[in-house]
Amino acid sequence: MQNALVAQLPILQIIVPLIAAPFCALLAGGNRSWAMAFATSLVTFAIAVSLFLSVLNGTVISYALGGWAPPLGIEYRIDVLNAFVLVIVSGVGALTLLYARASVAHEVAPRHQGLFYTALILCMTGLLGVTITGDAFNVFVFLEISSLSTYALVATGADRDRRALTASYNYLIMGTIGATFFVIGLGLLLMTTGTLNMADIAHRLVDGGDSRTLRMGFAFIVVGIGLKLAMFPLHLWLPNAYTYAPSAVSAFVAATSTKVAVYMMLRFLFTVFGFSIPFEVDVMHYLVLPLALVGIVAGSVVAIFQDNLKRLLAYSSISQIGYMLVGISFLSHDGLMASIIHLFNHAVAKATLFMVAGAYVMQAGTSSISKLHGVGRDMPYTTAAFLVGGFSLIGVPLTVGFISKWYLVQAAIAEGWWPVAALIVGSSLLAIAYIWRFVEVAYMHPTPTGVIRKEAPLTMLIPMWIFAGLSLYFGIDASLTSQAASRAASGLIAASSLIWQ
């Protein structure tokens, strides 16, 4: 009985939240829907952790959906890399839901709350599905489940600021163009190989040789995923969507959806295409790497001049995504490992920071930096969490940000790309500028007279500090994350044709 259940874990990972989602809507009440959603996310997290532990030693779980053997049937395929991402997504989901109760009650109208939690759980389902599946077209379906629910979630921010509607609309247009590009790419791949199973496509591409169809497919897929992960200059949807979405949504989406897009990028680049033709290597070196470097600098520079804290964090996300892309474009084990570690580290740090911003929105009524003078004294625990997250973005030692930058710089030096290494270190100075601007306002200025702010409630402080604690813990002892990332990177390199080149 128990064994039978364990064998079904891969599908339960998706089915549990998918079935729970409509119940959240049917319960139709803020607290009841929240309880259902939170319970679901805890179960999902438990499943993800048990999957992660069972693949950590290098085994690969292959689950044939409905008993139809791959490559004909849809396959769920779990290795260290997806299991790691599954844990990130479901873990962030569970903690965000704990945080969401107070924050959502404050920011979203009561009649929308039931549907809000439904959309949040559906969004998580979609992201988990993208991560777990081993079927290329299945990725598209889950991607659209998560994207459509994200558009709806962003639009619920309209209860506070109506600009959430236009932000959501623009996100929808761009996201759909991205997803459609991705489908075109898949179509071209299907024409070349005649299959949709990722492992099978990879297998057939190895001896398939070069063709224009294949190159087109690669280009469409990279651009499509690039839109989803807000790769500079395809990031235009991101700042408004993160700024005007309810704070809980900003925290969840910023910590997970771009990370899952990075995962997709890794999976398609290494497992599916596997750099079997030189064209793919050229795209990474001459297109993705320069764009990522420009994105790192541009995102940070724009962030320095933002007044809205949430918008500042959104621009900082664009720059942090740049670091992950730089790591990928090295096409080496060390670079990949740095990227994968940064995927986790940035998720943890950004979740903390957006939660802090949400606490300010709730207790101070604003996330505008110019109105948060002296907030460090009024809300000491919240602002201290901001410091931890902020230091991690800068890359101060003893925080996770330092670990990822350390590996990234090492990987750059191993390639002999000194200018890239210098730019990575130099861009940290820009991060200091935008983090320090807020720290100065929060601690060095007195509270304006007549302004009363209370510390955030415990249900918000606990998830915030769990993330901040993770930032510190894995900043001091990174053995677990670096071990997982190193194994995932080895797996990706082994699956690709890079070794033989």
Add this chain to the structure above:
Amino acid sequence: MDDILNLITGHFNYWMVIVLMMVGLYITISRGNLVKKIVGLNLFQSSVFMFYISMGKVSGGTAPILTDNPDEIYSNPLPHVLILTAIVVGISTTALALALTVRIHESYGTIEEDEILEIDHKTDQALDAAENEAAN
């Protein structure tokens, strides 16, 4: 000359897909009216549907239903099935986009992008002015 003719007639379906795709993408990017943008997006998606459908066609092939004739040629059903899913996704996207447009119209009174930006800009200025007054 024959080569060029061949390129056009031999790949007629792809040329049509490309034309439809570019028209759709152009409308989406260039129009300021939110509903027209959705129309463009739909055209763009339809071109991809056409692409998949024409891809699965085998010349002389019938619908993939088992017949008594062992030499029967069938069209490839896989792309057709896939695109059914994509059509469903496309419909949901359109529905959501239209719902958002309705909400935007309710709160702004217009669905022209430039007018919405202007309204937002004015609201910001009015808020700033009110705050400055309160501060004084």
